[in-house]
Amino acid sequence: MIDRLAALFGAQRAAGVTLGIGDDAAVLRPPAGRDLVWTVDTQIEGQHFRRAWLTLEDLGWRSFVAAASDLAALGAEPWCALASLGLTDDLGVDGLDALSGGQAEAAAAVGCPIVGGNLSRAGELSVTTTLLGTVDRAVGRSGARPGDGVWIVGEVGLSAAGLRAIVQGAHGADVDAAIARFRRPAVRIDSGRVLGRSAHAAIDISDGVARDAGHVASASHAAIVLDEEALLTHGGDVLARAAAAVGEPPIDLVLGGGEDYALLCAASDPLRGFTRVGEVEVGAGVWLRDHDGKRRLVDGRGFDHFDRRR
Amino acid sequence: MIDRLAALFGAQRAAGVTLGIGDDAAVLRPPAGRDLVWTVDTQIEGQHFRRAWLTLEDLGWRSFVAAASDLAALGAEPWCALASLGLTDDLGVDGLDALSGGQAEAAAAVGCPIVGGNLSRAGELSVTTTLLGTVDRAVGRSGARPGDGVWIVGEVGLSAAGLRAIVQGAHGADVDAAIARFRRPAVRIDSGRVLGRSAHAAIDISDGVARDAGHVASASHAAIVLDEEALLTHGGDVLARAAAAVGEPPIDLVLGGGEDYALLCAASDPLRGFTRVGEVEVGAGVWLRDHDGKRRLVDGRGFDHFDRRR
Numbered sequence: 001m002i003d004r005l006a007a008l009f010g011a012q013r014a015a016g017v018t019l020g021i022g023d024d025a026a027v028l029r030p031p032a033g034r035d036l037v038w039t040v041d042t043q044i045e046g047q048h049f050r051r052a053w054l055t056l057e058d059l060g061w062r063s064f065v066a067a068a069s070d071l072a073a074l075g076a077e078p079w080c081a082l083a084s085l086g087l088t089d090d091l092g093v094d095g096l097d098a099l100s101g102g103q104a105e106a107a108a109a110v111g112c113p114i115v116g117g118n119l120s121r122a123g124e125l126s127v128t129t130t131l132l133g134t135v136d137r138a139v140g141r142s143g144a145r146p147g148d149g150v151w152i153v154g155e156v157g158l159s160a161a162g163l164r165a166i167v168q169g170a171h172g173a174d175v176d177a178a179i180a181r182f183r184r185p186a187v188r189i190d191s192g193r194v195l196g197r198s199a200h201a202a203i204d205i206s207d208g209v210a211r212d213a214g215h216v217a218s219a220s221h222a223a224i225v226l227d228e229e230a231l232l233t234h235g236g237d238v239l240a241r242a243a244a245a246v247g248e249p250p251i252d253l254v255l256g257g258g259e260d261y262a263l264l265c266a267a268s269d270p271l272r273g274f275t276r277v278g279e280v281e282v283g284a285g286v287w288l289r290d291h292d293g294k295r296r297l298v299d300g301r302g303f304d305h306f307d308r309r310r
Numbered sequence: 311m312i313d314r315l316a317a318l319f320g321a322q323r324a325a326g327v328t329l330g331i332g333d334d335a336a337v338l339r340p341p342a343g344r345d346l347v348w349t350v351d352t353q354i355e356g357q358h359f360r361r362a363w364l365t366l367e368d369l370g371w372r373s374f375v376a377a378a379s380d381l382a383a384l385g386a387e388p389w390c391a392l393a394s395l396g397l398t399d400d401l402g403v404d405g406l407d408a409l410s411g412g413q414a415e416a417a418a419a420v421g422c423p424i425v426g427g428n429l430s431r432a433g434e435l436s437v438t439t440t441l442l443g444t445v446d447r448a449v450g451r452s453g454a455r456p457g458d459g460v461w462i463v464g465e466v467g468l469s470a471a472g473l474r475a476i477v478q479g480a481h482g483a484d485v486d487a488a489i490a491r492f493r494r495p496a497v498r499i500d501s502g503r504v505l506g507r508s509a510h511a512a513i514d515i516s517d518g519v520a521r522d523a524g525h526v527a528s529a530s531h532a533a534i535v536l537d538e539e540a541l542l543t544h545g546g547d548v549l550a551r552a553a554a555a556v557g558e559p560p561i562d563l564v565l566g567g568g569e570d571y572a573l574l575c576a577a578s579d580p581l582r583g584f585t586r587v588g589e590v591e592v593g594a595g596v597w598l599r600d601h602d603g604k605r606r607l608v609d610g611r612g613f614d615h616f617d618r619r620r
Contacts, residue, residue, distance in 0.1 A: 071335065
């Protein structure tokens, strides 16, 4: 199995890797003068996915892109990856080929070769991906400033609509794009480069806009006000039709549905390819402003209900 | 849960870490002019351990040391770690505290602070540990040369005896050290530094001396001849008594029993703290030489049975 993975993953070369798959560890020469960004993500059967929902190729792609999304959110350049697979007995060599094929495809799309890892037997299928990237200036969650715009790139809520469609057994033109997005989330590394140049704070949307914007608001000690109309316009017809087909208000999918791995950032000026969906204000929490200008709190972390200044 | 881990793990500071637990990724400044060594290891309930065999603190320790052992085998200096935990619902906060407490204890002993990670629900408990180390010259598996001595540091076979004792329900003076070794394998970073200065090839013993020496022999295109008497003398009374108590020949435990995370290396000169247990020869495979000088093949990988030169 290790030989198969070495042949597959070894076809993609990463700069500075002097010892790769097959030894106790990978040996790497880091580029001089840059910081490293390091993340790990685990996808577990029954928790993050069911095999009825997607192919093993999709799982390989999806697990890799989910981990790479953290690098994009920091504005980092992908470098290389390790993958640790927990393989169930029923998977066999064909299953391993499918899973690792999807990983290799994503690694190529992200520009982040897999240079090592670990194989274990397991009772439930799991994929752990750890990635190293490099960066001049890492964008964190804590730098959003009152007056900043809030910007977004990529679909939000569409993957959640796709999952609901799969569970409901829905198909057809209204939900196909949503289902495809759940199975194969997009790689946003280029957008990460864009936000890396000017954003004050950023995050990837893995748990829904409300919750992830809430991380930025609370780390930045600021309020984020999101514009409902701007979010729905950003979602467009594709989201509206998928939401209708699965019977959920599109704004609920946007606020609560994750795993599109869109990027959200706070920045003072427009960013190429990003849509403005709100602004940063003095205060706390994440608020949704409707077309009448009325606001409701959609994420209350960092919000002190006894704050006398309010 | 993340706050608890941030408080626990954050008490240990790693050099060059500018963004730690709580963001999308860790941000690190690598030491100039050194290579990085990067490894990942996963321990899964029902495969690598059962909860009846050890405490959650032991599991935390053991999973961390197992991963750190790969750094030691390359002669690397530990730097920092990420931990991805798959947590079952029954574990609760007390279970997380116990598990992460054992991890933190091992991280301190190894000198490798945990600077981030990932938490997931899971149907089976799992711990994935990924470590970065730094090194001037990484010792691989492929550099053993005919004429080198084969050297070992740390117990071999004792952990396997301990596991058998646990499964058999044996206890008492004969097996206590073995059980302790299974639950809390030793940290061998200092010995890794020693072999890093002069060894031609090295590996940690996770699958038994026969199999792991076999990796070195096959990567180095050489034969390794192990001396039975030297191995048993190295195991000493502690191994002999534990082996007798669990009813297995001590040499079988040495050759087939892993998870002591001893270090084995090939080097031309003696290494401080290491015991000589054999030598590298022209040829292939791993051979055991008994006190009469008779040899038997104990690992045949890389061995061509049709080789006419034999």
